Amino acid sequence: MNDLVEGFGIDTDLLLNEVELRTFSGSRSVFPHSEVLTTNKCIEMTGVLCKLEEWRLEDRGGKQASGPAPYVTDRAILVIMLMLAREHKPLNETAIAEVMHRRLTDESREFLDLPHALPSSPLKPKGSEEKNWQNHAYNGFHRILNPMDPHPDTKGSRRRLLNNAERDAIRTARDLNTMRRRKERLDWFSQQFVQMTFTMQPRRLRRLQTKANISIDQTPVAVYTKRGHKDEFDPNERAERLVKEMDAAWYVKPGKKYVWGYAANFAVSTSNIPGQNAGFPITIRAFTLSVPNVEITGEAVRLGKQLVDAGHEPGRMTIDRGYPGGSDSDSNYTDDNDAFHKRVRELGFSRVFDYKRTELGKKPGGQNGSIYVEGEHLCPATPDDLVNASIRAQNLEIGEAEYRFLIEERSSYSLRNKETPDADGKVKKMCPALGPQAKIECPLRAIHPKSSQKAKPRVLKRNLPERLDNICCNTSATFVETDETLKFKQDLRYGSPEWQTTYTADRNMVEGVNGYIKDEGKENLGSAARRSAAGIAAQQVLVTMLVVSANMRKLQSFLKEESKTALQAIAKVGRRIRRRDQYGTYKRKWGPDRDFIELEGRDDPIDIRPLRT
Structure with a gap:
């Protein structure tokens, strides 16, 4: 019977046998021992190996662990996982087992306390060697997870639909602590x-x-x-x-x-x-x-x-x-x-x-007569087009250039700190039209004689509040940080x-x-x-x-x-x-190109350099 090979002229001696077919893989390259040592240094820098033992001892109530020591240590699992991550390979039990089984040198095995071969499982004495390594990789990985798993109650149900x-x-029976x-x-x-x-x-x-x-x-x-x-x-x-x-x-x-x-x-x-x-x-x-x-x-x-x-x-x-x-x-x-x-x-x-859109413009949080707009306490007479500038920009009613101009103009109406805020955010603020550093002019405030003569925004009488509060009547007012102001406040x-x-x-x-x-x-x-x-x-x-x-x-x-x-x-x-060539202005403007010139009777050109002047 034709087995579909003879007719193609293939040398049957080159065919892979069954053992080669089972072990043929593209991910069998051996990690150099130097890479294992370097990766182990990274694991040591974290300090997690000792901490894992402390957590297990804490969970056991101070009692020592019973039973034989595991074949695969925490160090081996973490080193292999980090090497696989650096190699951009899948992070699963199969890949970890493959490294432990075939991709480590004898020197690396001894360093990581990994055996060269594993005893067969008493439950499955005829199980394959690959499956045996996968079981130990799975157990070693989950041994690391156990003291850190916030939901240990789902371990038995993670492979089925609930x-x-x-x-x-399950949620009702959980221990929140x-x-x-x-x-x-x-x-x-x-x-x-x-x-x-x-x-x-x-x-x-x-x-x-x-x-x-x-x-x-x-x-x-x-x-x-x-x-x-x-x-x-x-x-x-x-x-x-x-x-x-x-x-x-x-x-x-x-x-x-x-x-x-x-x-x-x-x-x-x-x-x-x-x-x-x-x-x-x-x-x-x-x-x-x-x-x-x-x-x-x-x-x-x-x-x-x-x-x-x-x-x-x-x-x-x-x-x-x-x-x-x-x-x-x-x-x-x-x-x-x-x-x-x-x-x-x-x-x-x-x-x-x-x-958010709903947080733009005037919001609760104003104190002492001020209005609170996007994290700032403003003069109560601030024009509406400045107060609502961000809202209008979000609605595409104004362009970016106009919006930046309005924000800059609105900054003149911002109340100024009279002193540094304390640890709780309490601070004294003053009217922006008060003092020699006044940013605006207001009919309620006299212009300071040392104030700048530059043109300033003027507060219109129709924008003044009906009832004047502390910020309009006093030289300063105390502002405290509240939940309403804090959630909108930012330094810029x-x-x-x-x-x-x-x-x-x-x-x-x-x-x-x-x-x-x-x-x-x-x-x-x-x-x-x-x-x-x-x-x-x-x-x-x-x-x-x-x-x-x-x-x-x-x-x-x-x-x-x-x-x-x-x-x-x-x-x-x-x-x-050269300094002479860097600062000199002389440039040769006569004859052929500077580098070479050909003469009759000569096969090779002559190198020509200009004379010094």
């Missing part, structure tokens, strides 16, 4: 790895980043399940659904696209001088993973606190509209947004953020060129990093198939490895570009022009 009643029963403690451990684990990528930077780069100027954003992390992506969905609908990842939720992307998964919270470094080259690599400085639409502002505060606890001086925190009060279309947030601004201020960060004047430059530059940086870590040829954060593990703890650990890989790649690219620029500068200096 209905509404089953999910409600255990969840909180495990989440703190999980966030600490991630931050130690992220901080390690900062510590490995050269000192000259670290010193440029002592002040933490950060931009915060969320990005979806889809879970590995076919049930998850929808174009149309009503988040308020309580329908009977079968769900695999019960602790995940719908992440709303622009254009009403819904992704079933988690939300990665990134704090990305930004330039110390907005709009200028940072001079250091723009990396992810803090990271947590959370449920979409739950404690959004709380996660932002945690990111800032992680940096402060690491010893960084608080700088500015740039956030988008989703953080101060949620987007215009979503109302499913569970945060106390007033408390968010207070906690950020207590950490020491200044805030730069955009307002909203709509000003400084605010626009800072907000745009910082937001571009964080969006650029989001795109960087989603590169399909590298970390590919957007692909759930690269992170095929269930549970928020597993997903956060795997995304942490991707963040470390992206930060390392950023640092290496920065150092390479820095060296290239330095070599170009050295080469430019090496081609120094």
